Amino acid sequence: MIEMHDVWKVYPNGVEALRGIDVRIDQGEFCYVVGPSGAGKSTFIKLMYREEKPSSGVILINGVNVKRVRDWKIPYLRRKIGVVFQDYKLLPHLTAYENVAFAMEAIEAPRRKIRSRVQEVLELVGLADRMNALPSQLSGGEQQRVSIARAIVNNPGFLIADEPTGNLDPENSWDIMYLLEEINARGTTVVMATHNKEIVNTMRKRVIAIENGVIVRDEDQGEYGYED
């Protein structure tokens, strides 16, 4: 569960990215974060995986106050949260398999466990037959699937996606969405920032709309609500 109470984020240059956010996302939910560019979506997302610290207010992840977590303990917090980006952030010199395994090696998982778990996750994202390909040999959609596999390989409770379909054509975008829905169905909370009107309006989920650093709308089965 993610809870935010009166969260403000003011950057050193004086920009107020978030101004008093109150929100609660329960375990197992799927929700979109929408809003115009520069409205504070990215900051909102970054606060969740502790890439940014709130200037004031309280953020609780599974009841843990993120602001109070000591720097050296942040890695352990991150293990509960998978993150997916618009640009995939794969390592170009590693194969699909190695990219996913890397996330398990980094938290010092036992080798035998790595092999079976990576295999399992690559099957889930439909890339078992492409696991020896380098990112450059994969399409955008396939690369994003590898990055999702990497994000969930350590069994995080949350999957946070920042415009995961931003670089993909509609067909690949839908593949990614079905995959995220599948992951959500298995119990992982999914929070996804997006600009994709078609997806939000078709695959109806909870929609949180942010404008000027404030939540202006929060509705189940919501609509995208913008014309871009």
Add this chain to the structure above:
Amino acid sequence: MKIDTMFRHAREAFKSLKRNTWMTFAAVSAVAVTLLIFGFFLVFAFNINYLSKELDQQVAIRASIVPGASADDIEQLQKQIEQNPEVKSVTFIPKAQGLQQLKAQLGEDSKILEGLEGEENPLPDTLVIVPQNPQRIEELANKVKAHNLIEQEDHGDGVTDKLLDFSSLVRNVVLVFGLGLAVLAAFLISNTIKLTIFARRREIEIMRLVGASNWFIRWPFFIEGAFIGMLGAVFPVIIVLAFYKAALNVLTDGSQYSFIKMLPMMPLSLYVAALTTFLGVLIGIWGSVISIRRFLRV
């Protein structure tokens, strides 16, 4: 930490050393130059230390006894001096023996002493007094001189003092100079590590995202730095020891009883190799710490 993980870190470290061959070469060279100079100083310092200890053993007060003193008086005097806690040993050298020693020292020129044996011997009977602490010889000499059976004394006029002063000066110069060089080498190493960090910034970013612990991220860089330091120690140790071996042969003809006292090869090589490698590794790790602290927010 798991063995697997340690192997992984070592692999990562070697990979990036290979990837940045030239920078690695530069850093290793810088360490090597630093350690070469350090190595020569080390050999020098060890020998000065050894020499001053040898000299300390030769430091003694030669006190000549007034002519005509009886054997009983001399014996009593010797016992009295021996009781002083500052005194290590007292040896009585009768004038006949003194003459023998003088003749031995003069070698072929000893002819000039012919005819001075027996009653004609101009040398006094002497007591050779070795002090516990050579630094305080002056004090002891004054005490000995105060005795009315002692005619005069000679304690080498501070040659040892000068040598001790000199060796501590050398030690300080080495320390300052060596420290400066070590800083330079550490910065060169930190530059090499910086390149590695730059080359691996994406990996580091992802490691941070998936929750790798800070130490997991740092380890490869420590290994890389330590390895550069170790590699940088190999050549200086070889060169310094080769030079020392040559010097030993030329200056002492390989004999232990020569005029110039030098430390033998064996324990010295071990000290030099161990200390130089240790310093190399230390500089290497220091270099990594500098760059990691600056460039990783871990």
